[in-house]
Amino acid sequence: MKNTIALRIADFLKNHPPFDMLSKEQLLEVSSRVQVLYYDKNKVIFNENDEGHNQFYVVHKGAVALQKRRDGQDFTTIDNCDEGDIFGLRPLIARENYVIKAMTREESIVYGIPIATFRPIVEQNPQVGNFLIESFASNTENPYSEEYRKKLYTEEDIDVQLQTTTDLSDLQPTKYVKNVFTCPPEETTQNVALLMREKNIGSVVITHEEIPVGIVTDRDLKNKIVTGDFPISTPIRNIMTTPVICYPKNTTIAQAQIALMKHKIGHLCITKDGTPKSRLIGLISEHDITVSQGNNPSVLMKAIKRASKTKHLKRIHEKIMILLKGYIRQNIPLTHISRIITELNDATIKRCIELSLAKIPETPPVKFAWMSLGSQGRKEQLLHTDQDNAIVFENVVDERLEETKAYFIALAQKVTKRLNTLGYEYCPADMMASNPKWCLSLDEWKAQFTKWIAEPGDDEILLCSIFFDFDISYGDSTLTDILGKHIFEKTAQNTYFFAMLGKSVLQNPSPLGFFRQFLVEQNGEYKDFFDLKKRAITPITDAGRVLILSHQIQHINNTAERFEKLAELEPENKQLYLSCSYTSKALLKFRTKHGLMHNDSGRYIELSALSKEEKMKLKRCFKTIREIQELIKIRYKLTSFI
Structure with missing residues (x-):
């Protein structure tokens, strides 16, 4: 019953x-x-x-x-x-x-x-x-x-x-819009729509003797006028949402957010005494909450998509760094951190490209794709490091090649400038899409990769280590898919190329010196500092790349994910590969933590500043690096190179 x-x-x-x-x-x-x-x-x-x-x-x-x-x-x-x-x-x-x-x-x-x-x-x-x-x-x-x-x-x-997790500064009062556009209930819907277009606003509050009686938004116009349910000449009172939800002016962010969720609405009216019976003094929208609570990932994503200027993106990006600091401080697993920060970074790059395209009078002459390279391509760029990017565009006839390339180089210059303003330094080696060498047609990129694979000298292997880890940030993914497939076709069964890639993994041996001491820089600006990128992160990253490439696995760029896939493909080496996955995440988190602490890239570590526990954790990571280097040395028969 x-x-x-x-x-x-x-x-x-x-x-x-x-x-x-x-x-x-x-x-x-x-x-x-x-x-x-x-x-x-x-x-x-x-x-x-x-x-x-x-x-x-x-x-x-x-x-x-x-x-x-x-x-x-x-x-x-x-x-x-x-x-x-x-x-x-x-x-x-x-x-x-x-x-x-x-x-x-x-x-x-x-x-x-x-x-x-x-x-x-x-x-x-x-x-x-x-x-x-x-x-x-x-x-x-x-x-x-x-x-x-x-x-x-x-x-x-x-x-x-x-x-x-949110850093609830939610108990701060919500900022609200004081200059609210209003109209009387008898106003025609057409006039209200024209007002919204003219003022570029998304809502109008309907008032009677300064008392809010309803609200009309873009959604109301779409659902009730565009569908033909009401004529455009109908009085606005016929399509407005009523009653309105009202709160006083000292409403906190948390109260406003919960009210919006509870009533499934997008706006709150602020009245003199917080009731629907007193004078309207302001309006809170979901966008206002977005601005106020700028350290929540979904909120930041919405803010990025709405940003209309580079300075807006810069402020948002600063909040992303605050979010990252909070995640590191709370010891959140790096898998979660990487996914969230990468999505926000990708959205930022995409918005920079969209804003740059809007500044160019002409539309793109052909389809193209913006490729993020290196750590951003591997979804491992948590801190502000230097830029690595490139453009691939559709093939064109020879007569149009230079003109087409000039368009995309001009676009890339605008984009890289915006990224630099956000805090991403220009690449010292100029490996950016604004460089004509890295702004190429699909056929030109194929020829470039073919040459590197066929003649794998030290310089070519270095370039492969950067350009093979590409990920599309904007544009037509069919172009990058074709490029990826070409790489796998050219590397298949190419034992000499894999031997050269494997050799690069061994360029930096296990970072522990004699008597288990850390190998530090012997001279230069960072004398006596430990180069975490060169001596630890790069060897584990390079190892993951050569192994996954030899299995012809496409679309897995992240180092930890590569080793997790390798653990599935080679059960006999499962424990080692899972250890490598952990090591790659541990090293990236370690670098991020110290980069945030010292407001730099986190690459160079002052050993005297490390706790005993931190040194022990690093040494465990180095043991894994030594073991994966041994596996690569045996697999690719590299004793003759050593």
Whole structure:
């Protein structure tokens, strides 16, 4: 027999976050264990210093005030909860006594959600946990603390959840737009649309005697006018969204964000007293939240896509570095860090290209692809290092080749200049798309790669080590796919080429010298410093490249992922390859950490600054490097080269 009460509760909860993130089975399980509570007006649900209940609460009907004692004085209201709002989360998140009071403002029905039932769901679903933490921060006025996350999740869960960690400066007031465009309800939709186009805005608030009664956005025009549901001459009141959700001007970022999520809307109206019955003074949009909470990956991605100037991208990129610092400080697994930062870096490069294209009057004469090379091509460029990039464009007749190439070189000059402004230094060896040597047609690139593979001297092998690790950042992927296939066709069964690639892996032997001392630079600017890139990162990177290339595996550029694939392909060497994967990530994280610490590339390490634990970790990495070098020496019969 169906539990009709549980079904009704589930029907209510499924319309409110975070319950809308649950599966049907999870929702019914929770709903069947909910306690339905009725309270008269001005009844205390829990008081300051009360022991935490075994449940948290959701308002079904009515209103609940959350109050906090200020400096030993009387209680003041810090938040009001109405239908669908969550409160009383402290026992779930912090497992502590309450520090605020919850009291009904009117007759209310409240659902008690058992913590014992809900905690396993939180541990399985990071989105649910993150929403609860943000709700907790919002309605308690407590600063967000990683301590709470550790209490909410088990230690094993933290690594999985941390990629969505936010540095909640969310309790700062949200900046809002004060110059809001408004119109009366009887205005025609056509005039409102013309206003939005003229002012380049995405919304207009509908007001009556300065009181907000509705809002119209681009989406409303698309869904109600473009579809033909209403004529363009219809009064705007017929298509506006109403009622509007209103908040006071001191609304925090967390409160605004949760309100937008809860009501599934894109704008909040700011009124004089925070109610829909007072004068409109401003507007908060999702974009305002984006700007305010600029250290969340999804938020940063949206900001990058909307950036209209290089200076905007520069500010966003600075926030990416703040995000990276937070990830490193919290010891998040490098796999998560690399994926997130690489996506943000790729989006930044793409936006630089889009902005540069917009500055050139002519459209590209043919299809092209912008290739990121080296560490960015391998998805390993976390810090600001120098640029390595190239352009491949569609083949053209000889008469048009120079003209076409000139267009793309001009484009590349604009792009590399923008990237330099963001903090990516120009390549000292000029391995950039702005160099005519690295801005070539598809056939020219094929000829170039064929020459390097056929005549693999030291210079050619060095160039292969850079250009073989390419990844498309913008443009037509068919061009890079063809180029990749050409490389594999030319290297297949080419034992001499692989021997030369293998030889390059052995150029830098295991970084430990006699008596297990580190080999350091003997002269120059970095005398007595350890070159982490040359003596550790490059050997493991080169080893992964030659081995994966010999297996003819395309589209895996990341060093750690290459070794993980090799572990599948060669079970007999699985442990060594997995150790190499770990080593590549450990070295990259080590370099990133020290680069952030010293505000440089992290390449050169001052050994005296290392802790004993850090030195031991590096030495374990060096042991793996020595073992993979031995494997390559035997596999490619390189004793004659040594």
